[in-house]
Every structure is written in C-alpha cells, then in structure tokens.
Amino acid sequence: MTQTFYSNGKLLITGEYVVLNGAKAFALPTKFGQKLIVDESDGALIGWTSFDYDGSIWFEDSISFSSITKKERFDDGNPMKNTLIEILHEAYLMNPDFITNAKGYSIKTELTFPKFWGLGTSSTLINNIAQWIEVDAFELLKRSFGGSGYDIACAQNNTAILYQLVDEKPTIEIVDFNPDFADKIFFVYLNKKQSSKSAIVSYFNYIGDVQKTIPTINKITKTIVETSQLKEFALALQEHEIVLSSILKLLTVKESLFEDFDGVIKSLGAWGGDFVMAVAKENPTVYFKEKGFEVVIPYHEMIL
Template sequence: MKKTFYSNGKLLITGEYLVLDGAKAFALPTKYGQNLIVEQGYNNTIQWKSYDSDGSIWFEDNIPFDAIVSNERHDDAKSIKNTLIEILHEAYLMHSDFITTSKGYQISTELTFPKSWGLGTSSTLINNIAQWLQIDAFELLKRSFGGSGYDIACAQNNAGILYQIVNEKPVVEIVGFNPKFTDKIFFVYLNKKQNSKNAIASYYNNQADIRKTIPVINALTQTVVAAQHPKEFALALAQHEIELSNILELATVKETLFEDFDGVIKSLGAWGGDFVLSISKENPTGYFNERGFDIVIPYHEMIL
C-alpha cells in the first residue's frame, strides 16, 4: 500500500547560530518542501530514489535491512548512503517494527525546490521518516544529524514560529506573522550552498560574547515579529546582522556583496550562502539580477 508524507522547508529569519545556545529564533516555513513515498518492496531491502525538483535523480541505491541494523559504513564516496543508513539506523533503534515486520520497501523522495537552495533537504527527510514511523522527529534529528531543531518545527507547522531550546527541549510558539509590508520583502539566492564550519568555529571561540548577545538577539527577535512598520523591521534586522558579525568575525553579506544596496539585507541561517532576505522601498529584482543573482523570490511566493 502506497503512503505519502510531506514536510515544509524552512528559512531562519533571526537567531542563527545562537539558537543552539538557547536564544529565541524566528523562522518561517516555505511553500517548498519534500515528499516521501513509501511502497511495499522485497528481499529485505530498501530500494531508494531521491528526485530533485526538476525530476532528475540525485541519489539512488539499494540498502539492505542488515546494513540498517548494523549501521554499516562505506567509504567517503558513499557519504550520502552513509548518512541515510545512519538516520534509518537511529529510526530502527527508536521503532524496530519497520524492519522486523517487513519484507522490504520501495521509497522515493521528491523535492519541490532545487536541492542546492538549502531550504531543508535533510530536515524534511527526517521529519518525513518520523511521520512514516510515528516517532519523535526532534529525537531522530538529535540522534542523527544534530542541530537546534528549528527546521523540524518548520517542517511540522504551517505558520511562522518562535523557537527556543529550554532545558534541552524544543519549545515552539506559533506566531501570526503577516505585516502589511511583506510586499517589500524578497529572498535572494546567493548561487551557492554554504558550508558553515568556519563560522561555527568562530562562533564557539566567542563564548563570552555569546552569553552577552543572547538577550539582545531575543529582544530583536521580538521586535521583528511584532513590527508593524517596515523601518522598524529593517532596523532590527540590520542590528541583528551587526551583532552576529561581531561574534562570527565575518563581514555582513551587505558589506561583502551589496554595499550600495538601498535597503537592508539579512543573512538567513548559515552566513555566506543559501538565501538572504532583502527589504527595500523599491522592487530589488533588477538590482540583484544586474549583479548575477537571478533567483529573487517575493515573500508571498516563498513563505507558506
């Protein structure tokens, strides 16, 4: 019997990095996401196919049940397979029935956004697997990928969220974010996925600054969520960029790429790649296109 599961993608508007240490973050689920389709298989094996948004297959392999049970590892050339086996192994430890009572599966995943966009390929997968097996997605994330879990919260909710880790547990608050100025907000893809290892290293080298900055970020997050005027919203985001720039010891994306932009540009999630948010009086599409950034998405086309 065919079963289909779906999870939303995500964009982290405030609280990047600091959310790991208890800061309150604001995140929005996207209209883009990922499907997981599960059908009966055979030979005690999962026949797995992952499709990008253009219909191309970006990963395909057979995974024997024995490999999942033993958490079998392959060389680095099979890193995607290793990651998938690890997630399924942790899922098996949480709920073994999907292995012990089955003859096999045919599983496919379908992204509705290009994989390179960084809107949550992994988080939507983990949440979909958790839905399928009826296990806790936050716990599965913790056991496999790690991370704050805000992306799982976005995968599960169809509205903006305030997200915070309190006593090592996720606290999710739904917020009605729909200010009148969303027509001034655009999301711009920086033409590359970001590996944030260097930024994270700088982040953890500045623990004293982190402790001082968390209350500041919490206050800015509340201002962003409650803002009724675009100037108030923009100034809070600009201040957020300055605070994170100091901790990460990195220039802001506006300083690096868009110094002459007439408006505010805010990094989203990992600094230096994926999407940024822009807010300005005029439609900025032409400005970004002239500089080689062709993917500029209006708020109402991106956000759920």
C-alpha cells in the first residue's frame, strides 16, 4: 500500500532568531513544499530516492534497519545519509513500530521548489517523516535538527500564523493575512542557501541580552499583521531590520546589497542567504535582475 504525505514550505517574516528566546514571530506557509511517498518493500532496509523540483535525483541510497537502530555514521562524503539516519533513529526511539513491524520500505521524496532555495527542505522532511511514523513533529525536530519549530507549524498549516515558544512549548495562532497591498510584496532569492542550523549556533554565540528587545519585536509583529496601510507596514519592517541589525551586529541586507533600492527590504529567516522580502510601489523585478538576482517571486505566487 502506497502512503503519501505532504508538508508546506515556509517563510519567517518577523522574529528571526529572537523567536528562539520567546519573541512572537509571524510566518507564512508557501505554495511550495515536499512530498514523501512510502511503499512497502523487503530486505530490512529503506531504499531512499530524493527528487529535486525538476525531477532530477539529488540523493539516492539504501539505509539498513540496523543502521537506523544503531545510529550508524558513514564517512563517505554524503552528509545526507547521516542526516537521514539521525532523524530516523530519533523517530525510532519515539515509535519503534516502523522498524520492528516492517520488512522494508521504498521511499521517494519530491520537492516542488529547488532544494537550494531554503524554503524548508529539512522541516518538510521532518514533518513528513513524523506524519508517516505517527510521532510529534515538534519533538522530532527538537531531537534532531533543533530550532524554534515555526517551520514545522508552517508545514502543518495552510494559512498565516503567529508562532511563539511559551515555556519552551510551541503556541500557534492562525492569522487572517491578506492585505490589499500584497501586490507590492515580492520575494527575492539571494543566490545562496543559508544553513539555519549553523546560523542558530552563531546567534547563540554572540547574542547579548535580547530579552529587552522582545517587547519591541512583538509590537512590530502586531503592527505588520494588523495594519491595512502600506506605509505603516513598510516602516514596521524597516524598524525590525534596524533592531535585528543591532542585536546581530550585522549590516541590514539593504545596507549591504541594495542601498539604492526605492523601497524596503526585509531579511527573512537566517540572515545572509535564502530569500528577502521587498516592498515597493512599482514591480522591482528589473532592478533585481540587473543586479544579478534572477528569482523574483510576487507574493501571490509564493504564499498559500
């Protein structure tokens, strides 16, 4: 019997990094995501094939059940195999039935976005595996990759969300976000994928006392979610960039790359890579392409 699971990609609009310290974050699930297709097999192993958005295979290998239960590591220059074993091992500890009551599996994953875009290759995988094995996806993330879990919340919801860690547990509030100025919002890929895991480690290595900034971030998030005015929305994004720039001791993306841009640019997720959000009165596609950034996606083509 074939089982198919699907999870949404994600974009973190406010609260990047500080969501880890309890700030309220605003996040949007994307129209792009990832499928997990599971068929029964034999041989006490999982035959795993991962397809990129264009149908090309970007990972293919076999993983024995014993490698999963023992959390075996391989030094073959393919970190994806070790990553999968780590995730599946933690899932096994949470619910061993998928190993103890099975002969084997043939598994395919299918991305609907290029894997280097950073829209949640890992979070959609973890959420899909959690659905398949019937374990809690937030707990599986915590045990394997770490992170705030907002990306898991996006994987599971088809609408905008407010996300906050309260006593280290996720709280999710569904938000009706469909502003009249959505046609002024664009997402631009910065031509390099940022490792969220590495960015989180770096963040904790150099942050000071961020608690005093959390009320400010929460207020900005509230404004961004609730305002019906483009100008107020843009100014709130700009203020968010300034606050995070001060915490991270980094230039804003507009200062470093787009100083002459006529509009507001907001970093998303891990600063320095993946996508940024651009807000402009006129379509800025030509501006970004002239600077070498070819992927410019309008709001309604990106967001669920």
